[in-house]
Amino acid sequence: MSSPAAPVQAAPPRPVRFGILGCADIARKVSRALLMLPPGVAAVAAVGSRSEEKARRFVAETGLPAARTHGSYESLLCDPGVEAVYLPLPTSLHVPWAMAASARGKHLLLEKPTALCAADLDAILAACDASGVQFMDTTMWIHNPRTAKMREIIADKDTFGDVRVVHSMCSFRASDDFLQNDIRVKPDLDALGVLGDIGWYCIRSILWAVDYELPQAVIAQRHPVKNQAGVLLACGATLYWADGKTATFNCSFLTNLAFDVSIYGTNGTIHVTDLVIPYEEKSGEFNVASKSNFVKPTIGWDPLPRKHVGFTDLPQEALMVQEFSRLVQNIRDAGGRPEGKWPTITRKTQVVLDAVNASIDKGCEPAEVAG
Amino acid sequence: MSSPAAPVQAAPPRPVRFGILGCADIARKVSRALLMLPPGVAAVAAVGSRSEEKARRFVAETGLPAARTHGSYESLLCDPGVEAVYLPLPTSLHVPWAMAASARGKHLLLEKPTALCAADLDAILAACDASGVQFMDTTMWIHNPRTAKMREIIADKDTFGDVRVVHSMCSFRASDDFLQNDIRVKPDLDALGVLGDIGWYCIRSILWAVDYELPQAVIAQRHPVKNQAGVLLACGATLYWADGKTATFNCSFLTNLAFDVSIYGTNGTIHVTDLVIPYEEKSGEFNVASKSNFVKPTIGWDPLPRKHVGFTDLPQEALMVQEFSRLVQNIRDAGGRPEGKWPTITRKTQVVLDAVNASIDKGCEPAEVAG
Numbered sequence: 001m002s003s004p005a006a007p008v009q010a011a012p013p014r015p016v017r018f019g020i021l022g023c024a025d026i027a028r029k030v031s032r033a034l035l036m037l038p039p040g041v042a043a044v045a046a047v048g049s050r051s052e053e054k055a056r057r058f059v060a061e062t063g064l065p066a067a068r069t070h071g072s073y074e075s076l077l078c079d080p081g082v083e084a085v086y087l088p089l090p091t092s093l094h095v096p097w098a099m100a101a102s103a104r105g106k107h108l109l110l111e112k113p114t115a116l117c118a119a120d121l122d123a124i125l126a127a128c129d130a131s132g133v134q135f136m137d138t139t140m141w142i143h144n145p146r147t148a149k150m151r152e153i154i155a156d157k158d159t160f161g162d163v164r165v166v167h168s169m170c171s172f173r174a175s176d177d178f179l180q181n182d183i184r185v186k187p188d189l190d191a192l193g194v195l196g197d198i199g200w201y202c203i204r205s206i207l208w209a210v211d212y213e214l215p216q217a218v219i220a221q222r223h224p225v226k227n228q229a230g231v232l233l234a235c236g237a238t239l240y241w242a243d244g245k246t247a248t249f250n251c252s253f254l255t256n257l258a259f260d261v262s263i264y265g266t267n268g269t270i271h272v273t274d275l276v277i278p279y280e281e282k283s284g285e286f287n288v289a290s291k292s293n294f295v296k297p298t299i300g301w302d303p304l305p306r307k308h309v310g311f312t313d314l315p316q317e318a319l320m321v322q323e324f325s326r327l328v329q330n331i332r333d334a335g336g337r338p339e340g341k342w343p344t345i346t347r348k349t350q351v352v353l354d355a356v357n358a359s360i361d362k363g364c365e366p367a368e369v370a371g
Numbered sequence: 372m373s374s375p376a377a378p379v380q381a382a383p384p385r386p387v388r389f390g391i392l393g394c395a396d397i398a399r400k401v402s403r404a405l406l407m408l409p410p411g412v413a414a415v416a417a418v419g420s421r422s423e424e425k426a427r428r429f430v431a432e433t434g435l436p437a438a439r440t441h442g443s444y445e446s447l448l449c450d451p452g453v454e455a456v457y458l459p460l461p462t463s464l465h466v467p468w469a470m471a472a473s474a475r476g477k478h479l480l481l482e483k484p485t486a487l488c489a490a491d492l493d494a495i496l497a498a499c500d501a502s503g504v505q506f507m508d509t510t511m512w513i514h515n516p517r518t519a520k521m522r523e524i525i526a527d528k529d530t531f532g533d534v535r536v537v538h539s540m541c542s543f544r545a546s547d548d549f550l551q552n553d554i555r556v557k558p559d560l561d562a563l564g565v566l567g568d569i570g571w572y573c574i575r576s577i578l579w580a581v582d583y584e585l586p587q588a589v590i591a592q593r594h595p596v597k598n599q600a601g602v603l604l605a606c607g608a609t610l611y612w613a614d615g616k617t618a619t620f621n622c623s624f625l626t627n628l629a630f631d632v633s634i635y636g637t638n639g640t641i642h643v644t645d646l647v648i649p650y651e652e653k654s655g656e657f658n659v660a661s662k663s664n665f666v667k668p669t670i671g672w673d674p675l676p677r678k679h680v681g682f683t684d685l686p687q688e689a690l691m692v693q694e695f696s697r698l699v700q701n702i703r704d705a706g707g708r709p710e711g712k713w714p715t716i717t718r719k720t721q722v723v724l725d726a727v728n729a730s731i732d733k734g735c736e737p738a739e740v741a742g
Contacts, residue, residue, distance in 0.1 A: 029668040164605070165621045167538050169635060172665075222590075223615055234535070236617060238609065244594055246607060248619045250536045255635040257663035257672060260642070262633075264540060264626040271631070273642060273658070274672065281670045287644070292628035294543075297400040299652045299686065301628065301645065315670065 014333070016325040017045035019082030019106070021073050021097060022089040023058040026111060030086055030138070031062040033317040042325040045083075048076025073097055077104050084134075084328055087111060090189035091196060095120050102127040107134040107328045109321070113196030117357075118350045118370065125343045134327045136320075136342040139204050139349075141276050143323055144316035146284035147208070149308060150270055154209065154263060159290045161266030166209045166247035169260045170198035170276060171234075174253040185231050185253075193232035194253045195356060201276045202249035203356070204349045205261045206239060212348055215239040215247070217366045220359035225254065237356045267291055269305070281315040385704070387696040388416035390453030390477070392444050392468060393460040394429040397482060401457055401509070402433040404688040413696040416454075419447025444468055448475050455505075455699055458482060461560035462567060466491050473498040478505040478699045480692070484567030488728075489721045489741065496714050505698045507691075507713040510575050510720075512647050514694055515687035517655035518579070520679060521641055525580065525634060530661045532637030537580045537618035540631045541569035541647060542605075545624040556602050556624075564603035565624045566727060572647045573620035574723045575716070576632045577610060583719055586610040586618070588737045591730035596625065608727045638662055640676070652686040 018034060020027050034044050044067045049055040052071030059067050070076040077085070077100055084107035089097055091113050101108055108128055114137050115121035128135040141147055154160050174182070183189040184197045192199075207214070217240045224235035234252035259276040263269065268290040278284045289305035314322065330336035351370050358367035389405060391398050405415050415438045420426040423442030430438050441447040448456070448471055455478035460468055462484050472479055479499055485508050486492035499506040512518055525531050545553070554560040555568045563570075578585075588611045595606035605623035630647040634640065639661040649655045660676035685693065701707035722741050729738035 025668065029670065032668060161627070164623065164626045165540065165542075165607075167540065167619070167621075169536065169538065169633065171536075171635060172663075173637060219593075221609055221617055222611055223617075225615060236536075236609075236619070238592055238607075238619070240593055244596065246592055246594075246621070248538070248607070248609070248621075250538075250617070250619075250635070252535065252635070255535045255637055256532070256640045256660060257665070258633075258635055258640050258660075260633060262538075262540065262629075262631060264542060264621070264623070264629055266544060266626055269627045269629050271642075271644060273676070277665065277669055277672065279672045279675050289627060289629070292543075294628070294648065297396065297403060298648055299400065300648065301650045304650050305644070 013040035013329060015040055015043040016328045017043055017081055017083045019046045019048060019076045019079060019085050020044060021048050021076055021085050021087045021101070023047065023049045023054055024088040027058070027086070027088045028062055029317055030088070030321065031064055033315065033321050035063065036314060036318045037322055041322055045081045046070055046076055046079045048073050077101055077106065082106060083332070084109060084324070090183045091116055091192060092189055095123055098124040099127045102131045102133050105131050105133060109324050110135065110137050112137045112139055112200050113192050113353065114346050114350060116191055118347065118354050121347060121350045125347065128338070128343065132331070132338060134324065134331060134338045135346070136324045137346045138320065139201070140316045140320050141201070142204070142208070143319040144278065144284055145312050146278070146286060146310050149310060150272065150286055151208070153268070153270065153288055154265070158267065160268035163210050163263055163265050164245055165264040166206045167260070167262045168202040168205045168247070168249040169251070169258050170201045171250070171252035171255045172198070172257045173255060179227070179233070179253065185227055185229070185233070187229045187231050191231060192353070192357070194251050195232050195235055195353060198276070199235065199249070199251035199356070200349060200353065201259065202251050203352045204345070205275055206247040206249060207345065207348055207352065209261065209263045210241070210245060212345055213241065214348055214371065215241045215352065215369050217368055218352065218355040218359050219366045220356055220364045221250070222364045224360055235356070235360065237359065239352070278316070282313070283309060283311050285309045384411035384700060386411055386414040387699045388414055388452055388454045390417045390419060390447045390450060390456050391415060392419050392447055392456050392458045392472070394418065394420045394425055395459040398429070398457070398459045399433055400688055401459070401692065402435055404686065404692050406434060407685060407689045408693055412693055416452045417441055417447055417450045419444050448472055448477065453477060454703070455480065455695070461554045462487055462563060463560055466494055469495040470498045473502045473504050476502050476504060480695050481506065481508050483508045483510055483571050484563050484724065485717050485721060487562055489718065489725050492718060492721045496718065499709070499714070503702070503709060505695065505702060505709045506717070507695045508717045509691065510572070511687045511691050512572070513575070513579070514690040515649065515655055516683050517649070517657060517681050520681060521643065521657055522579070524639070524641065524659055525636065529638065531639035534581050534634055534636050535616055536635040537577045538631070538633045539573040539576045539618070539620040540622070540629050541572045542621070542623035542626045543569070543628045544626060550598070550604070550624065556598055556600070556604070558600045558602050562602060563724070563728070565622050566603050566606055566724060569647070570606065570620070570622035570727070571720060571724065572630065573622050574727070575720045576646055577618040577620060578716065578719055578723065580632065580634045581612070581616060583716055584612065585719055585742065586612045586723065586740050588739055589723060589726040589730050590737045591727055591735045592621070593735045595731055606727070606731065608730065610723065649687070653684070654680060654682050656680045
């Protein structure tokens with residue numbers, strides 16, 4: 001037999017070179033995630049801050065020794081070695097810097113809340129579209145394999161039927177220091193307050209539960225809690241769909257940690273209580289009930305709900321960066337187009353968030369959800 | 372040593388003699404509970420139905436051989452061997468028969484919903500008060516030891532802080548037959564529909580969670596689902612307290628079985644998903660989180676929520692009958708007065724239920740909660 005020809009070696013994939021624009025606390029978590037990825041996915045090429053000293057300290061503390069440091073955001077965006085920007089700046093700075101990044105052809109991984117309003121987001125998305133760059137927001141739990149597993153169950157009509165009611169509560173008990181000093185309570189930095197920070201997750205989880213069908217209208221709960229500067233610290237709302245589905249949510253900086261989503265279908269029910277930040281980063285559980293009957297004479301349940309427990313080698317934030325990088329590589333290396341799903345679900349989240357804000361501004365009268 | 376005097380034997384307690392007025396399905400569960408009680412607590416003396424044949428069949432099927440049978444409700448109420456009446460008739464019949472029972476000095480264990488409106492309930496409560504008889508409604512889960520354990524945790528300011536948000540969902544997926552024929556969808560029998568049947572539990576659980584402080588106002592969710600006769604099949608509401616607490620609930624005959632209550636405090640959180648009918652009748656679990664922090668950098672929870680699991684020898688409906696019987700014995704044998712706590716919490720539940728109905732009737736505008 002003749003010896004076979006040596007196989008053609010595929011070139012190893014080139015990692016996507018990230019620039020981190022701003023040294024917020026959340027950037028430490030994303031840097032950690034970047035370091036967890038297998039070779040060939042992503043690397044941190046540079047970190048930019050308002051002072052180079054701050055960028056250097058961030059690089060040293062996060063263990064990113066290969067990263068260049070920049071003493072201004074502008075300088076980072078001019079770095080030709082940066083292909084994609086992770087942007088964790090305060091929300092009020094998103095429009096100028098996200099647009100500047102996309103104008104320079106950088107793919108954009110943008111912290112949530114993505115913008116102060118949908119009109120601002122639209123400016124960012126139009127810029128990304130014009131530059132042909134990938135856009136994704138940093139809603140990490142969407143990338144957790146648990147989320148896909150729950151979605152699979154919800155989509156199974158026999159198991160779950162039709163979703164009719166959703167409830168979500170996202171909260172954490174902010175410290176006094178947070179309530180005085182965090183950017184999330186400052187009207188000039190993160191003016192959306194709790195609604196932008198974790199109400200974002202309530203809204204996204206509700207939209208996710210109904211496969212991103214937009215509600216028609218939103219009515220905010222009365223008496224939202226605001227700080228003296230008018231920034232929301234706790235609020236809630238009810239969402240209404242054309243077919244009679246409803247959802248309620250509350251978000252709060254004033255109650256103990258909670259990341260609950262409960263989804264009620266005609267045939268089934270799902271409960272998860274740590275959706276946004278899993279109790280432990282490499283496992284994830286949720287409970288499913290389907291076609292539950294009473295044990296006669298109404299003294300128990302049959303069948304009992306089942307607990308699903310799943311494991312993931314990579315935590316959800318690493319999976320997020322991996323998916324974003326895969327899309328960027330597809331554009332860069334294979335002539336692909338940006339994936340439109342991500343900006344679409346970002347925009348829907350922002351549009352509902354706008355409606356909640358509009359309802360609050362109208363004294364909790366109904367607000368239409370712009371299509 | 373001289374031999375001690377023979378101890379004085381206390382007379383064995385005389386069981387409370389119940390009359391069951393009406394042979395509804397739920398009466399089978401309560402009859403079963405009565406048979407589980409230790410000696411000396413309670414006994415079924417008689418069963419009354421619109422036909423004696425039906426009463427005889429009920430007695431045979433439920434294993435109550437010592438019970439007399441009556442072919443009319445009136446006849447049962449004239450039975451001098453009946454001290455206490457368990458009344459599971461359709462809600463529209465509560466006022467005449469509950470008042471007739473109390474007028475004859477019978478203690479009253481009344482099925483929920485207790486009345487079509489608070490004014491009707493007030494007539495019943497006034498009659499009980501005038502006769503000096505004990506009143507209790509049949510909200511069984513209140514008597515589960517799990518409920519007391521949860522209450523203890525909520526009341527612990529260090530563990531739980533102040534309750535700020537409550538959510539409850541009670542539902543079961545009614546069969547086509549139920550939706551056509553059950554008394555709970557008939558305007559002349561149980562006109563409150565789902566709101567009276569299981570919305571009652573949502574409201575009671577919310578009031579229980581806030582130690583029975585009445586909300587100021589209620590706003591029903593838009594687009595409640597009604598059948599052709601105008602009876603509610605699914606609805607929801609938001610409740611507002613003077614101090615900013617809020618609660619939301621949904622109740623439905625149209626979604627899978629759910630008995631959820633989630634209570635969010637400044638320091639702690641409680642989740643229970645089988646409040647009304649425990650998954651298994653002799654055990655009960657719930658989850659508690661307290662002072663939950665993030666594992667840095669926001670990659671987990673510390674401490675993790677804890678699961679409490681408790682056991683009870685007697686199921687909650689037997690504990691309910693036992694507590695009611697204890698109160699009756701205290702009145703009958705020890706000169707005690709009726710326990711006012713039970714009618715008080717019944718009335719609060721009914722008053723909030725009225726406000727939800729009022730809000731629905733007003734097109735989901737706010738309704739004040741009558742004090």
